[in-house]
Amino acid sequence: MAVIDELRVEDNPAKHRYEARAGERLLGFVLYQAQPGRITLIHTEVEPELEHRGVASQLVSATLDDIRARGLSVVPVCPFVRAFIRRHPEYAELVGAR
Numbered sequence: 368m369a370v371i372d373e374l375r376v377e378d379n380p381a382k383h384r385y386e387a388r389a390g391e392r393l394l395g396f397v398l399y400q401a402q403p404g405r406i407t408l409i410h411t412e413v414e415p416e417l418e419h420r421g422v423a424s425q426l427v428s429a430t431l432d433d434i435r436a437r438g439l440s441v442v443p444v445c446p447f448v449r450a451f452i453r454r455h456p457e458y459a460e461l462v463g464a465r
Contacts, residue, residue, distance in 0.1 A: 374422065376429035385433070387413070387426040394422050397430050397445070406434055407442040427451045431458045 373389040384396040395413030399406050408430070413422045427448055434441055441461040443449045452458045 374425050376426055376433075378433060385426065385430040387422055387429075395426050397426060397448070405440040405442055408445045408448045411445050411447040423447060424451065428455070431461060435461055 374387050374394065375389075376385055376387050379386050379396075380401075382396075383400065384398045386396045387394040394417055395411070397408055398410040398412075399408050411423055411427060413426070428451075431441065431452075435458075440463060441448075441452075441458075443452055443462060452462060
């Protein structure tokens with residue numbers, strides 16, 4: 368679990384994705400498409416050996432927190448993001464808001 372403890376999430380606008388990293392290692396990403404006032408979250412991917420260790424949940428949570436801080440709404444196309452929002456209703460107001 369040490370890798371997950373060091374996880375940081377950053378927006379990489381050049382690649383249209385939020386990236387989860389530990390040091391320089393890319394652990395996963397959320398691919399997005401930005402439009403005025405909203406971000407469509409298209410696909411979430413983590414390294415196969417890190418699946419079921421919470422990396423995707425930490426990545427999506429940090430992504431949604433950043434989107435909220437920017438005052439944007441979310442279009443959750445990605446099935447993982449949709450399921451995450453259903454499990455975490457504190458993010459529901461981001462969907463279709465604004």
